[in-house]
Amino acid sequence: MDTKPARKRSQMMLLLIAASLLLSGQTWAQGRVLESASHRFEEVAEGVWHGSGTGTVNTMSNVMVLVGEFDTLVVDSHVTPAAARALIDSLAEITDKPVRYLVNSHYHFDHAHGNQAFPQGVEIIGHEFTRAKLNGEIGNVLQERTFRSFSDPVPITVSSLERQLELASDEEQRVQIEQRLQTQRDYMNAIPEVRPTPPNITLQEKMTLFQVVADGSREIQLLHFGRAHTGGDVVVYLPQDGIVFTGDMMLPGLAYMGDAHVDEWPASLEGLKSLDFDTWLPGHGPVMRSxxxxxxxxxxxxxxxxxxxxxxxxxxxxxxxxxxxxxxxxxxxxxxxxxxxxxxxxxxxxxxxxxxxxxx
Ligand SMILES: [Zn+2]
The missing domain is CATH 1.10.10 (Arc Repressor Mutant, subunit A)
Known part of the structure; x- marks a missing residue:
């Protein structure tokens, strides 16, 4: 399907709206940045937000939030239930619409171990492989190398920060270390609460949602282009806005490859490249334009x-x-x-x- 004409139209509309706002002396609201103590949200298109942690809570990954007329869709749930609760509380900064859908870009702990914190009734959507990993049909994510290699060293990080704090003489340095120590201690204490919670709605290759927004509906495509960073990566594509959330399938730097299909990954990225977009939101790092x-x-x-x-x-x-x-x-x-x-x-x-x- 060629989505270009629709997008051109909506871009033209945006220009017209921007021009009329300029004429009427109002400021154009796009590009807003709103913050809570734990989260920073950047609006990349109307009702499309790139969310990241501020550092007070260890979130470890980005989220995307799509705000509609009646509901909100969140992509990814961070690294622990505690981080997800901080996210859910912070959503009040950008919307009062309840979360209806949570999408998992893939099964990795830093994107999906907050799933359980979402209220009963929130539908969790992900690739069928993501479900199989999180419900224990394929391995046990809490015992696997990926989770263990990142989580086992956390107590060591905490004690090393404790030692650094003892040695620090400079007041400014002390404040910084104390902040990091607090975040890492909270993270360490939050890990035992994790109960991997799988998606209850799955897809294999494609699913499309239509979210009611002020001027019609927002098309939300969930797409799996083949195995890549994991066996079940899903990107979230917004054809009208020319935006795609890539999870860890595509990052600004090198992604972790401990569960990857390195030989199949380039072909799956061809699928990503076939989409018409000029903004991509990675699972880690800043909003990307190239x-x-x-x-x-x-x-x-x-x-x-x-x-x-x-x-x-x-x-x-x-x-x-x-x-x-x-x-x-x-x-x-x-x-x-x-x-x-x-x-x-x-x-x-x-x-x-x-x-x-x-x-x-
Ligand atoms: Zn990952």
Whole structure:
């Protein structure tokens, strides 16, 4: 379906409205930024908000909030029920419309472990793989490497901050460390409350919702382009606004690859590129306006797959391969790259996939 004409029309409408507001001396409301203690919301189109944490509560991931005439749709639920409750409370800054739908971009803890904090009756929508992960049909997310590798070190972070606080002499520094310590302690105490809560509505490839808004309806497409960052990534596409929430399938920097299908990911990103949008909201990081990073990331993924594959064929152990693989040829596009060596969880994952394929 070609959505361009509708979008052009709505852009033209926006221009007309902006012009008439200018003439009448009113200020144009778009681009508003509203904050609570825990959250910052940036309005990227009318009723379309990019939400991120301010640092007082460990949220660990972004959300998108779509405000309609009668209800609100939230994409992703943060890292703990406590973080999700802070989000739900903060929504009062931007709307009084109740949450009707929660969409999970994927099953990872930092995007879906707040699910349980949403009131009974809120429909949770996600890919069927996301449901299978969160209800325990495929593995146990609380015991898997991804959750453990991020969560087990939290007490160590807390005690290291406690030591830093003891040593800090400068008052300003003390205040900063105290703030971080408080956030990390709260986070540590919030983790045991997590009960993975799966979507109760699932999709395989596509689902479309129509939300009533002031001047008609907002089309909300939930799209799965194939396996990528996980087995069930869903992007949320708003064709009328030319906006897409990408979750962790596409980030401004390098995404975590511990559960990824690195070889299939570039093709799934082709699906993302086929959409007509000029603004994308990543699962982590700021609002993005350029599509260029998508191609850079595809090139990185293909190269990483080839280099890891070569190490695997040479019989190099994954731990050593992770230290040796050199992706510096992509350093211009990714600030994280500072020489040879890549995240060992990515290499271990690729070795696992190759083992499965070879029947090892
Ligand atoms: Zn993720």
């Amino acid at each position: 599509k260029q990073p998508i191609e850079h990331f595809q090139a990185y993924l293909r190269d990483l797959w080839d280099k890891t594959n070569a190490m695997y064929r040479e019989g190099v152990a994954w731990e050593r391969a992770a230290g040796q693989i050199d992706m510096s040829n992509h350093a211009d596009n990714f600030a994280q790259i500072r020489g040879p060596g890549v995240d060992s969880r990515a290499i271990r994952r690729i070795y696992d996939l190759l083992d499965q394929r070879e029947g090892n």
